[in-house]
Amino acid sequence: MRLRLRQIFVIGLALSLLGIGVPAWSEDDPRSCNDLMGADTPAYVVCRWMATPEEAADIAKFWLDNDGQNMIDAGPMNPITIDCTEPGSVCPTDSEGDGEMHDVGSPDVEGAEDGGTPECQNGEQCFVDPNGLSAAEKASAQETPAGQAAKAVVETKTNMRVWIETELADDYKAGKLAEAVKKVAALATQQGVVGIRFTSQLGYNQTFTTAEEMDKFVAETAAALRSLAPGKKLAAHTVVPVFGCGANDACKAEITKKYPLLDPDRIGAWLSAGLIDQLALDSGHLGTEYATWKIDAAEAQRNQWIQVRARAWDAYAQIAAEDASFASTGAAQLTEEQATKAITERVAAPLQDDAAETVTLWTRWQNDQGQVSRVYGEKWAANVTWDQLKKLSTVRPRLATIYDPASPEVDVATDLKNLSEVFGQVYVHAA
Numbered sequence: 001m002r003l004r005l006r007q008i009f010v011i012g013l014a015l016s017l018l019g020i021g022v023p024a025w026s027e028d029d030p031r032s033c034n035d036l037m038g039a040d041t042p043a044y045v046v047c048r049w050m051a052t053p054e055e056a057a058d059i060a061k062f063w064l065d066n067d068g069q070n071m072i073d074a075g076p077m078n079p080i081t082i083d084c085t086e087p088g089s090v091c092p093t094d095s096e097g098d099g100e101m102h103d104v105g106s107p108d109v110e111g112a113e114d115g116g117t118p119e120c121q122n123g124e125q126c127f128v129d130p131n132g133l134s135a136a137e138k139a140s141a142q143e144t145p146a147g148q149a150a151k152a153v154v155e156t157k158t159n160m161r162v163w164i165e166t167e168l169a170d171d172y173k174a175g176k177l178a179e180a181v182k183k184v185a186a187l188a189t190q191q192g193v194v195g196i197r198f199t200s201q202l203g204y205n206q207t208f209t210t211a212e213e214m215d216k217f218v219a220e221t222a223a224a225l226r227s228l229a230p231g232k233k234l235a236a237h238t239v240v241p242v243f244g245c246g247a248n249d250a251c252k253a254e255i256t257k258k259y260p261l262l263d264p265d266r267i268g269a270w271l272s273a274g275l276i277d278q279l280a281l282d283s284g285h286l287g288t289e290y291a292t293w294k295i296d297a298a299e300a301q302r303n304q305w306i307q308v309r310a311r312a313w314d315a316y317a318q319i320a321a322e323d324a325s326f327a328s329t330g331a332a333q334l335t336e337e338q339a340t341k342a343i344t345e346r347v348a349a350p351l352q353d354d355a356a357e358t359v360t361l362w363t364r365w366q367n368d369q370g371q372v373s374r375v376y377g378e379k380w381a382a383n384v385t386w387d388q389l390k391k392l393s394t395v396r397p398r399l400a401t402i403y404d405p406a407s408p409e410v411d412v413a414t415d416l417k418n419l420s421e422v423f424g425q426v427y428v429h430a431a
Contacts, residue, residue: 132228133186141186145412146430149405152412153428154192158420163235164188165197165402165427169207172217177224185228187430195233195277196225197427202238203261204282211261215270222275235278237322240264244290246303251293264311271316279313280320280360283346287325298345305353314357320400321350324362326385327373339388351398360400360427361389363419364409379410380418389422400425 031052063071084091141147146164153162164187171180188196198221208214222234241259245251256263270276281304287297295303313319323346334342350356363375376386392399401423409415419426 133182133189137182137186138189141183142190144187144430145405146428147187147190149403149412149416149428150187150190150193152416153426156413156416158416160416160420160423161425162190162193163195163197163233163400163425163427164193164430165200166430167200168198168221169202169217172221173207177221181221181224181228184430185225185232188229188232193232195235196229197235197237197278197280198222198225200237201282202236203267204239204259208261211263211266214261215266218270218275233277234275235280235320236270236276237280237282238262238267239282239285240267240304240307241285241289243304243307244286244295244300245293246295246299246306248293248295251290251295254292255289264307268311268313268316271313274316276317278318278320280322281308281356282322282324284324301345301349302353305350305355308355309353314355318357319355320358320360321346321356322360322362323347324365326375326389327362327364329371329373334385336384336388339385342385343388343392347392347395347399351395358398358400358425360402361423363401364404364407365402366407374409376409376418380414386422392422396422397424399423400427402427402429404429406431 082089082091142151150162150164153160164184166180166184168177168180168184171177184196184198187193199217202208202218203214208217218236225232225234239259240262242252242255242262242264245255267279271279283301283304286300286304290296290300308314308319325346326342347359347361350359361375364372366372375389377383399422401419403415403419403426405412405428416426
């Protein structure tokens, strides 16, 4: 059912982008309640009664007849109780609290009314910040470019969910993980921040040379972040090149040899162990990596998502597709038709394949030579690609982008406002 509903939803999106209408569901269906929805409701959104009004009336009559005797007869069952005074009964005596009843909302310890750090009965300090961070550390984090950008998302009411995006692998290698984690966790305590992406291109770049070292980094970093930023989701970005091979054994053998750290079983183990809550898979290699075996980008992408779905990774974590290919230097390179085709293939298709829950698009970055690549026009000038992306309002919550507040296009407020027209989530980069 889940696959079918998502296929209907995304197919409707893709076809609407191409200007193809989707036929309405039959109004002759006795369980249809489409007539209760607005005239502007997309055709692929369907309303059906779980119980028709007539059936609901019969159900209510059954429970209410005879002064509700059927409801009385249905329960509840007698509760199981324990009498602590009976011989042989064991009841705990070390529970928290002072054993006295208190009014709702009132503090258990005198002195806590104003949010201070009251002293317990024996004189020791009994209040501890659950995040393990000082007020000074949190205040300092809020003054950084990333902190100010995260604050601006809330203040400008863009309705975007905020992630903090950073790279902790280098800090781990330098023996400075604890210090770096504190800074990131302090950023994540801000209002509106839902999670932390703590590494990118994991196993694909040259940071780690052994699988064991990489496993240790993921485990230790996840543990440190969960300790200092409880309740925040953790994300990582990588690639799994062998997935693009599909059933081609020669391809799988060569790619496995070329990328020994990117073993899908190892990555799957991070997910099943609960070390990360979101895994982003990059698509940058799909167009060229498999030319030797005559596997083009579309086939490689299809192979990848079939493999992800077959491993049921989405049962353990949210899976995201990541794409940087929409951005270009200078003026926009795509025509309206090309942009629509690209969006259908790189945004709609991963969602339709029932493996990726979200799609992250890189909208701006600067290379070592100072050249800036953008999806939108310079200083937010209109262009074809950006105009086409703005049409994806129905899947806006599933679209995310990365934003570096230290290198704005205009200014943080303007940039975030424009990004929110396309994206429902933003990864704020923290240096």
